[in-house]
Amino acid sequence: MKITHVEAHRIGVPAADPPFQWRNGLAGSPAVGDGAVLRIGTDEGAEGVALFARPGAAVLLQDLVDRVFRDELVGQDPFQREWLWERVWELDRIQELPLPALGLIDIALWDLAARANDQPVWQLLGGFREAIPAYASTSTFATTEEFLDVADQCLALGYRGIKLHAWGDARKDAALCMALRGHVGPEVPLMYDGSAGFDLPDAVYLGRALSEADYLWYEEPMREFSITAYKRLAEQVQVPLLVAETSDGAHMNSADFIAAGAATFGVRTGTTLRGGITGAMRTAHLADAYRLRAEVHGSDIPNHHLCMAISNTTYYESLVTSTTVTRERHVDAQGLVHAPVGPGIALPHENDYPAELHRFVEGHTN
Incomplete structure (x- = not known):
């Protein structure tokens, strides 16, 4: 052929x-x-x-x-x-x-x-699971009250955790993170994504608040140019760090974050920013060798397949971009995402491409 x-x-x-x-x-x-x-x-x-x-x-x-x-x-x-x-x-x-x-x-x-x-791609990759829990990954809302209301809606719809994309102000974001923990209680997994908005001092300040509030992970607080800065952050906060999302080089660059001790929770992987499916799988296997997580980034269909093929990923990331929440179509009432069944990546029919691409755009600008 x-x-x-x-x-x-x-x-x-x-x-x-x-x-x-x-x-x-x-x-x-x-x-x-x-x-x-x-x-x-x-x-x-x-x-x-x-x-x-x-x-x-x-x-x-x-x-x-x-x-x-x-x-x-x-x-x-x-x-x-x-x-x-x-x-x-x-x-x-x-x-x-x-x-x-x-x-x-x-x-x-x-x-x-x-x-x-x-076969579906996830099966061709070897296959690990047929369902995975989803967390709600928010866009940025105007007020703390809106974030708390969105969190209530997400949990009522079955989502298994909440990840915040907040304002990019270390003190306001720290207060929001503490308020959300107080609002949902100690059992709900919470995560925070800084979208590279901070320098090291502010990242440390916010990271200490996240540690106190028992957040599951702290994601991309700084631009990923300086691995040394991430190493110093890891030394000064206890909240686990999820890193290497937007840095170039796929698994090659992720390896340096791990070797520096900066990936205390794990590394990001995904088809869009880690060099497709091959690069994403290399990244996941690298992390697994160090007993770290490789959390799949984004909710487009290729990453849906990755979630089913990677043993050391925890959740499917489902974007929530409105204060009136509806579940993504892949997420069921128990907050689970099930493995695709069609051959290949099983993209929608051409008439459905705009909606799928819309989710793709949302999933890869955060």
Whole structure:
């Protein structure tokens, strides 16, 4: 089997309704979305696809296909995913590919292989579980009262934990985190995501509040350029750190966080920011060797498969972006997400792509 065609197709993404916000300093939901599909086909009719959503996605993906991807892929064996994954990193040396673009080819090739074998991707990966609990991962709301009300709704709907994306003010966020713990009681798992909003002194201040409030993990309080800063944070707070979400280099960079003692809970993994499915699995296996967690980031469908294939992940991340909460369609009344059953990645039909891409955009801008 050989790859014969590589195509990019634009797909419009509707604006979020209602619109939502992230912390101070970050853009909220875009007024107009943009998405694209990478499609890889073969001489035997097998095909695989991957979704790509970010501002300018369609133009960027078409440019990459025309300039780089098509020439590299046509004529190749689509089942040589490891070789092609390494080849993408060679291309990145000169092309400086956007981090979410690094895994697109890999995701499409896993989709192709699983379809060819009439299996879901998670089963082709080996399979570990058929269901996983979901936590509610909030966008940023205006007041503490809104956060507490959203938490009540999420727990009533079955969600097994709450993760906050707050304002990016260390003292206000610390007070919110303490208030939420007091509101839900000691048994509910709580997490906090700083979206890289702090320097080291403020990260330490907030981390000590999270320790006192017994939060399960403290995620990305600082930009992930300085592993030394994260090492010093780990030395000064007791709340476990979940790190290496947006740093480049997939498992290669995650290894340095672990070696420095900065990943005291574990590392982030996922198809979008860790180099596709292959990079995500390498990251998970690396973390497992150190008996650490590899928590899957984002709620798009490829990461749904990862959650079922990785032994050392705890939850599925389900985004909650409105003060009126409805469960994501993958989450049942018991707060569980069940394994996909269709072959490949089992993307929705083309008419459903805008909604799926909308979730993809939400899941990868936090």
